[in-house]
Amino acid sequence: MMKFGNLLIAGITTGAIYAMFAVCVSVWYRVSNILNLAVGDFAMVGALGVDNLYRVKGLPLPVAIICTLLVVAAFAYVYDQVVLRIAQDGPQRMDGIVVTFFFTFALSFFIDGVAKMLFGTDVHAAPALWNGASLTLGSLHFERAGLLVLACAVIIGGAFWVYIRFTLGGKALEASGENSVGARIVGIDTRRYRRLIFVGTAVIAAIFGIVESPLTGFTYLSGATISLTGFLAAAYGGFRKPGRALLAGLFIGVLEAMLGGYVSAEYGDTVLYAILAAMVLAWPRQLGFESAVSG
Amino acid sequence: MNGLVASSRRSAQRSALVASRVPRGLTPTALVAVVGVLFVLIWGQQYTGSVFVLAACYAIVTAGMAVQIGFSQQIAFSQSVFMGVGAYGVAMLNTHYNMPVLLATPIVLVGSALVAILLGSVVTRASGLALAVATLMLPLIAVGYVSGTGFLGGAVGAPLPGTLWPSSSASTSVALVGGGLIVIVLLALAVFISARILTSDIGLELFVLGVDERTAAALGVRTPRRKLELFVLGCVFAALGGALYAGTQQFVPETLVDPTAELALLIMLFIGGRRSVIGAVIGALVIQYLQGASNWVSVNILVVEGLLLTVVLLVDPEGLAGIVTTGVSRLRARLGSAPSEGLGGARLSEPSSPRRKRQTPDEVDSAEPVDLADPALLEIRSVFKEYGGLSVLEDVSLTLPERGLFALCGPNGAGKSTLLNVIGGSVPPSQGQVILSGADITRRPPHERFYQGISRTFQSVHLIKGRTVLDNVAVACLASHKSSIATRIARSRLDDAREQASRALADLGMAHLAGREVSSLTLETQRMVELARALAPNPRLLLLDEPASGLSEDQRQRLAGVLAAVATRTCVLLVEHDLALVAQVSERIFVLAAGRLVFDGGPEDFRSSPVVNTLLVGS
Numbered sequence: 001m002m003k004f005g006n007l008l009i010a011g012i013t014t015g016a017i018y019a020m021f022a023v024c025v026s027v028w029y030r031v032s033n034i035l036n037l038a039v040g041d042f043a044m045v046g047a048l049g050v051d052n053l054y055r056v057k058g059l060p061l062p063v064a065i066i067c068t069l070l071v072v073a074a075f076a077y078v079y080d081q082v083v084l085r086i087a088q089d090g091p092q093r094m095d096g097i098v099v100t101f102f103f104t105f106a107l108s109f110f111i112d113g114v115a116k117m118l119f120g121t122d123v124h125a126a127p128a129l130w131n132g133a134s135l136t137l138g139s140l141h142f143e144r145a146g147l148l149v150l151a152c153a154v155i156i157g158g159a160f161w162v163y164i165r166f167t168l169g170g171k172a173l174e175a176s177g178e179n180s181v182g183a184r185i186v187g188i189d190t191r192r193y194r195r196l197i198f199v200g201t202a203v204i205a206a207i208f209g210i211v212e213s214p215l216t217g218f219t220y221l222s223g224a225t226i227s228l229t230g231f232l233a234a235a236y237g238g239f240r241k242p243g244r245a246l247l248a249g250l251f252i253g254v255l256e257a258m259l260g261g262y263v264s265a266e267y268g269d270t271v272l273y274a275i276l277a278a279m280v281l282a283w284p285r286q287l288g289f290e291s292a293v294s295g
Numbered sequence: 296m297n298g299l300v301a302s303s304r305r306s307a308q309r310s311a312l313v314a315s316r317v318p319r320g321l322t323p324t325a326l327v328a329v330v331g332v333l334f335v336l337i338w339g340q341q342y343t344g345s346v347f348v349l350a351a352c353y354a355i356v357t358a359g360m361a362v363q364i365g366f367s368q369q370i371a372f373s374q375s376v377f378m379g380v381g382a383y384g385v386a387m388l389n390t391h392y393n394m395p396v397l398l399a400t401p402i403v404l405v406g407s408a409l410v411a412i413l414l415g416s417v418v419t420r421a422s423g424l425a426l427a428v429a430t431l432m433l434p435l436i437a438v439g440y441v442s443g444t445g446f447l448g449g450a451v452g453a454p455l456p457g458t459l460w461p462s463s464s465a466s467t468s469v470a471l472v473g474g475g476l477i478v479i480v481l482l483a484l485a486v487f488i489s490a491r492i493l494t495s496d497i498g499l500e501l502f503v504l505g506v507d508e509r510t511a512a513a514l515g516v517r518t519p520r521r522k523l524e525l526f527v528l529g530c531v532f533a534a535l536g537g538a539l540y541a542g543t544q545q546f547v548p549e550t551l552v553d554p555t556a557e558l559a560l561l562i563m564l565f566i567g568g569r570r571s572v573i574g575a576v577i578g579a580l581v582i583q584y585l586q587g588a589s590n591w592v593s594v595n596i597l598v599v600e601g602l603l604l605t606v607v608l609l610v611d612p613e614g615l616a617g618i619v620t621t622g623v624s625r626l627r628a629r630l631g632s633a634p635s636e637g638l639g640g641a642r643l644s645e646p647s648s649p650r651r652k653r654q655t656p657d658e659v660d661s662a663e664p665v666d667l668a669d670p671a672l673l674e675i676r677s678v679f680k681e682y683g684g685l686s687v688l689e690d691v692s693l694t695l696p697e698r699g700l701f702a703l704c705g706p707n708g709a710g711k712s713t714l715l716n717v718i719g720g721s722v723p724p725s726q727g728q729v730i731l732s733g734a735d736i737t738r739r740p741p742h743e744r745f746y747q748g749i750s751r752t753f754q755s756v757h758l759i760k761g762r763t764v765l766d767n768v769a770v771a772c773l774a775s776h777k778s779s780i781a782t783r784i785a786r787s788r789l790d791d792a793r794e795q796a797s798r799a800l801a802d803l804g805m806a807h808l809a810g811r812e813v814s815s816l817t818l819e820t821q822r823m824v825e826l827a828r829a830l831a832p833n834p835r836l837l838l839l840d841e842p843a844s845g846l847s848e849d850q851r852q853r854l855a856g857v858l859a860a861v862a863t864r865t866c867v868l869l870v871e872h873d874l875a876l877v878a879q880v881s882e883r884i885f886v887l888a889a890g891r892l893v894f895d896g897g898p899e900d901f902r903s904s905p906v907v908n909t910l911l912v913g914s
Contacts, residue, residue, distance in 0.1 A: 083605055086609050087608075098565070098569075098608055102604065102608055103605060103608065105558070105561075105604070106562075107601065107605070108601070109562070109597045109600050109604070110598055110601025110602060112597045112601075113595050113596070113598030114598055116595070116597065117595060117598070224554070224555065228431075228554065232431075239424075266443050267440075267443060269439050270435075270440055273432040274432065274436055277418075277428075277429045277430075277433075277436075280425050280429040281420060281421055281425070284422070289421070289424050289425035
């Protein structure tokens, strides 16, 4: 029972991380019909950037964090203004898989390459924000960084939920993705929402990178793995449904921990991916794949 | 001998219609072969040559991806895994069983094909994104398996003693150049096969499949079979690339199978040009040379690849190949001028030949009329359709004869399109039967119904963008549906289909539009092209979903004339909102309301019926 409890805690913690990246992917997909495959790279830049400014450059931690987040936001803003603007708002509006996947895919390569130049190839992590030994409750162990991750997930996830569910902005962003021409006709600036959410999710991803990195440690290549898990969890949430993406992220995290703990530490991930593949093939419609993207 | 004479006569006739040209696929193949052989002979022993040969191994993989992913848009992330199957297969046979690489390669290819068929028959049931996500697991599973398996060398990788060049006594330079030449020959073969497929009649099928699976099925394409064939083709090409990689590099790294390797392959394909075989080859060359250059570029390869991919796709989503072809066609456009659009002459002449048989006899399914005394072509027997408790069709029965024009009306949401889909086969009824010429076709898939003579248009225009009017119509005349992709590499009957299509276009007075790209046409013309496409295979039953929507009054009158002429030789069922048009052209009208058939009668009764007036006119 103790093993199960600790595995569950570990699973929920990693699941919460997957869930947050999945929410970032699916909220922006809802607005722009583009999958952000660079979301994990923003997280990596967050963690390694703070580490670099704090440990190498010697800036105070709060200043390092604020500077990193500002750089991430500015970069995301410029990327939207230059690349996405030409791709989506240009005279020949592109659609289909090229826009859906490949611009952010190229962005991911670019960010990784720049990170390699700036931060090198070693494993680093942002400094722990809440120091101390892990907390215990009976026989259950809680990592402090893990608790911070959960707290951030609850706060940011809740804020997103309130924004989408209850505000006019939330409705407008949904309209932008469903039918961007229609949304523009009724006076919604779809480009503004695309930009707002892209910059917003980039910053959120960076925050999660900062909070999460003490648990695992990052290299310049860690972003792809994070994007992949975010993409997968978003996929199992039908891409357009942030709520379901969140549940899918938690599910994948817990399943991963249980398989690693009870089935095989070595082949746990292999079994996990096999299960996930089987689920797509068995219930494509129920999981929301067939309505998500066409063409 | 007779067949030979007949076919040569036919090709002589054809050459009058279709300009003679070099055999399909020869140009890119010759280009690759000549450039490749020269390169290997001149630089084969140097570093440049070894990068070139490595790029050629990757180009075999990307050539297959151009067919599978780019052209047919079946996004499956299986290539890096099958490169691994090919490479590790050859390495294991060479290391543990002392088998020469050149002998191990075909054995591994056969094995890969069998694995691909097994795997593909499971994963290709999924479409679109589901296929992409399901196959995305393959590299993840593979890398976990490989790194934990000592037999395969684990995370260290597997070296192999043998080389691709079979003679073990040959000097290093002979082995390098000889191995390089083998790779180039096989690359040329891969390019030849890919280019032949893309330019065959099945190539046209695959293009439609890539644009819209549902339309493809309605036009007779056996989508499950084609998807499986594409998957196997992509896997076998990847395995060949992997096997040659192992043979020329003499080492198989674990990173060959991981997701990053898959992404690298995709970058090559999309930089080069996803739909072009030559583009895919060039993409592989560009990326391998950038990675192989030992300077700033290869150190910061990620930045360079990211920037290059972004810039190329911003300029043209079709990659480097697209940039070149757009440039060439702009140059041509400047020299010549496009023919003008206009349907002033739209009319339906008598068919140019006596009613043609729909398909060659062996193509026709067994569901021929069984009861000759029964004049009914289509019979719908108490059809019900429910979507999760919501009843869309309730106990609908109707019968249509061999010829004539019939209309289906009703308010929005009455179930008109659903009924059309039930007849066309894209939606199965919850209960009830659909009988065509006495044969029960209720459980038959859409493509089989197409072979039996059911042809349809959709409510919104479903033409294939990026193709000419002629090809859009020719799609409905393909005789390739029951053939395998492999047979079409040798022989294509695309020209026959295009001939039939140009006759259908001429019948509608649209011959002058044959060479136009469809998205440049007006809505009216696009609808007429759809009509031509539906008519081209000489259907027995023509289903038209709101063909007049979006058309002006003049255009509607022209359409009415065309439909009346068509109805003298086939049965037309028309879903339409324009009541005046319906009453003008139809001999019998059915009205659906809330899933029930509430009216069934001639145009006179239709005009005076109180039910119709309340429901449709609102008075």
